[in-house]
Amino acid sequence: MPYHDETRRIHALARDPATRWKWTGHAEARMRERDISRLDVRTVLQRGAVVRVEQPRFEVTWNVRGRDGDGRPLEIVVVARDDALFVTVITAWEA
Amino acid sequence: MSDPCPICGGATRAEVLPEYADDLLGLPVVLRGAVVRETCTVCGETVTEIPDLDGLTAALAVTRALYPLQLTGAELRFLRKATGMNARDFADAIDLDTASLSRWENDKQTLGGYAEKVIRVFVCEVLHDQAPAIPYTAGMIPRLKLRPHGSMPPFRPVMDRVRFRLEREDTARLRWEAEPVAA
Numbered sequence: 001m002p003y004h005d006e007t008r009r010i011h012a013l014a015r016d017p018a019t020r021w022k023w024t025g026h027a028e029a030r031m032r033e034r035d036i037s038r039l040d041v042r043t044v045l046q047r048g049a050v051v052r053v054e055q056p057r058f059e060v061t062w063n064v065r066g067r068d069g070d071g072r073p074l075e076i077v078v079v080a081r082d083d084a085l086f087v088t089v090i091t092a093w094e095a
Numbered sequence: 096m097s098d099p100c101p102i103c104g105g106a107t108r109a110e111v112l113p114e115y116a117d118d119l120l121g122l123p124v125v126l127r128g129a130v131v132r133e134t135c136t137v138c139g140e141t142v143t144e145i146p147d148l149d150g151l152t153a154a155l156a157v158t159r160a161l162y163p164l165q166l167t168g169a170e171l172r173f174l175r176k177a178t179g180m181n182a183r184d185f186a187d188a189i190d191l192d193t194a195s196l197s198r199w200e201n202d203k204q205t206l207g208g209y210a211e212k213v214i215r216v217f218v219c220e221v222l223h224d225q226a227p228a229i230p231y232t233a234g235m236i237p238r239l240k241l242r243p244h245g246s247m248p249p250f251r252p253v254m255d256r257v258r259f260r261l262e263r264e265d266t267a268r269l270r271w272e273a274e275p276v277a278a
Contacts, residue, residue, distance in 0.1 A: 021148045022133075024101065025141040028119060037121045038145075039152065039176040046179075058104035069176045079101045 003050035006062055006080075013080055014045035027089045040068035041089055044076050051075075097133050098142075105137025117145070121173035124155055125253045146256065147271065152177045153225035154254060154271035160215040161235060162250050163242045168202035170250070174218045175200070189217050208241050215239070228259045228272040 013019050023038070031037070048066020055061070059079040067073055077091050097109035115130035116123065131144040145151060156177035159170060166174070175185045175196075182200070186193045191210070198204040206214075215236045223231045253274040260267035 017147070017149045020144055020146070022098075022101075022142045022144045023119075025143070028143065031119055037173075037176070038119050038148065039121055039173075042148065043176070043179070057102060058099075059101050069179075069181050070172075071181065081098075 003053060003062070006050040006053060007048075007064075010045055010050060010062060010064055010078065010080060011047070014042060021089075023089050024091075027091050030091050036068070036074065040070075040072070040074065041076055043068050044074050045078065048074075048076070097131075100133075100135035100138060100140055101142065102140045103135060103138040105135045107133040107135050107142070109133045115143075115145075120152065120155065121176060122155055122159060122170060123251060124151075125251070126151070127253060127255050129254075129256045147269070150225055151254065151271045153222040154229050154273060155252065156222050157219050157226045157229045157231055158252050158254075158273040159250055160218050161229075161231065161239070163239050164247055164250055165241055165243055166206060166211055166214075167244075168200045171196075171206070171214065172200045174214065178218060178221045189213055211241060212236055212239065226271065227261055228257055228270040 021038075021042075031041070044066040045064055048064045050062045051065045052063035053060060054063075061077050061079055063075055063077050065073070065075045076089060078089050097107040099105065100107050109131055111128060112126075112130045112132055113128060115126045115132075117126060117130075126145065129146055131146075133142040133144070135141075156174050159166075160174065175182065178185065180188065182196055183193050185191075186196045195204070199206050199210075216233070219231055219236065220233070223229065254271050255274065256269045257272045258267040259270040259272070
């Protein structure tokens with residue numbers, strides 16, 4: 001697994017009840033279009049693997065690939081801020 | 096203080112929304128006085144924060160399980176996902192075959208009253224510890240009189256954040272509570 005530390009970090013964040021979940025308007029619009037729920041995203045972030053790390057704009061983003069509770073493959077792009085323990089979901093699409 | 100915009104790093108302006116109708120949890124729900132909306136003053140991107148997502152999911156699932164209107168397939172799918180289980184694990188946990196669960200979740204077959212009550216009890220037993228502000232005891236669901244669609248208002252919960260202290264805790268914490276609905 002190329003991003004082992006990042007994957008462990010995202011699993012810990014997604015499973016921590018204290019994590020603050022933030023959703024961009026863009027992510028929510030894509031989720032509505034593709035019938036992806038917040039619980040689907042949560043499942044992918046709890047069990048998926050980080051497959052890409054990049055800094056396209058202001059923040060470093062992690063692409064997390066996995067399956068939701070229906071077995072549907074999804075890829076979620078998130079910003080994980082260690083200090084504040086929250087995940088910002090940027091977008092989501094079917095892999 | 097609000098966090099910088101995750102897209103451009105600009106400053107954001109935060110407000111607590113008096114009411115927020117959410118349609119992305121799997122069940123429609125209105126959240127009062129808890130959701131924070133941040134708007135970037137530079138790029139205009141909005142970011143929505145829903146506090147205590149796990150607690151909200153559990154509270155919503157337990158509230159639905161206790162509402163006597165028969166479950167739709169989409170509601171059953173939400174209850175299953177709220178437990179964090181995939182279809183196979185959920186079906187195994189209650190000695191059900193996965194094909195039956197799939198037919199119910201896709202509205203190809205109607206749940207029977209007995210099966211529906213077993214599922215409701217299971218969901219509440221898994222989740223009620225995470226939703227302590229929702230009153231629940233094990234005897235509530237067996238005594239529930241399930242009602243067909245059209246015989247009572249659809250499930251449209253309104254959820255508030257309330258200070259609630261468990262006996263084992265020293266201080267009260269904010270939890271999700273459902274506004275009482277006349278059944």
